[in-house]
Amino acid sequence: MTLEELWELFPIFLVQPNDQWNEYFKEIETELTKLLTGYPVKRISHIGSTAIHGIWAKNIVDVMVEISENADMEAVSHVMEQNGFIRMSDEKGRISLNKGYTKEGFADKVYHIHLRYAGDNDELYFRDYLNEHPQIAKEYETLKLELWKRYEHDRDAYTVAKTDFVRKWTKEARTLFGKRY
Numbered sequence: 001m002t003l004e005e006l007w008e009l010f011p012i013f014l015v016q017p018n019d020q021w022n023e024y025f026k027e028i029e030t031e032l033t034k035l036l037t038g039y040p041v042k043r044i045s046h047i048g049s050t051a052i053h054g055i056w057a058k059n060i061v062d063v064m065v066e067i068s069e070n071a072d073m074e075a076v077s078h079v080m081e082q083n084g085f086i087r088m089s090d091e092k093g094r095i096s097l098n099k100g101y102t103k104e105g106f107a108d109k110v111y112h113i114h115l116r117y118a119g120d121n122d123e124l125y126f127r128d129y130l131n132e133h134p135q136i137a138k139e140y141e142t143l144k145l146e147l148w149k150r151y152e153h154d155r156d157a158y159t160v161a162k163t164d165f166v167r168k169w170t171k172e173a174r175t176l177f178g179k180r181y
Contacts, residue, residue: 009105011152014056014144021050024061028099028111032065035083039076040068043181047114047123052130055141060100060110066118077115085113093117122170124181129173136169 025046032044048062049055067076077095081087085097093116100110114123130137143165151158 008153010101010155012058012148012155012158013152014148015059016056017054018050018059021057021061022046024109024111025051025063027109028061028063028113032063032080032113035079036065036076039079040071042066042068042118043121045121045124047127048112049140049144051127052137052140054134055130055137056145059106060112062112062114062123064114064116064121064123066116066121069117069119071117073115073117080113080115088112093120119181121181122174125173125177126166126170128177128180129169140165140169 029044029046033041043064043066045051045064045066046061047064048060049057050059050061065076067073073093073095077087077090077097080097085099086101088096088098090096095115097113097115098111099113100107130140140162143162147158147161151161
C-alpha cells in the first residue's frame with residue numbers, strides 16, 4: 001500500500017474531548033506493564049493531545065514508554081511486536097509502534113506507542129505546560145482545527161505545520177519546570 005493510500009484509509013480527524021481517553025490510557029498502561037515485566041521500564045506516560053484537558057484531538061491515545069539508557073530497545077520493541085503492536089517507524093533511540101489500525105480502518109481504540117530512552121521526553125513538558133496554561137492549550141486546539149482539513153490526508157505535513165508551536169511552548173516549559181522529569 002502506498003503512503004497516499006494509507007493516509008486515505010487513516011485520515012486525520014479530530015473529535016471533541018472525551019473523558020474515556022484517560023481510561024483507555026490506563027488500560028494500555030496495564031497491558032504494557034504486564035507485557036514488559038522484566039524489562040527496565042522507567043515510566044509509562046499519557047502524552048499527546050488526548051492528555052491535554054479540554055481540547056479537540058485525534059481519537060488516538062499517545063503513550064510514551066521510557067526505558068533505561070542501557071536497555072536493548074530492539075528487544076523491547078520485539079516483545080511488543082510479538083504481542084500485536086505494529087512498528088510504524090524507527091530512528092536512533094526512538095521506535096514508534098501502533099495498535100488499532102486494521103485493514104478496514106481504525107479500531108474502536110487506537111494507540112501510538114513512543115518507545116524512548118529515559119529523559120527523551122519533551123512531550124511530558126509540552127503536555128504539562130498546556131494543562132497548566134489553558135489559554136495556550138486553546139491556541140493549540142485552534143491551530144489543530146485549522147490544519148485538520150488542509151492536511152486531512154497528509155499526516156507528515158500536519159505534523160510539520162504544528163512543529164514551531166510545539167517547540168516554542170516546550171522550550172518555555174523546560175525553562176519553567178527545570179528538571180521535572
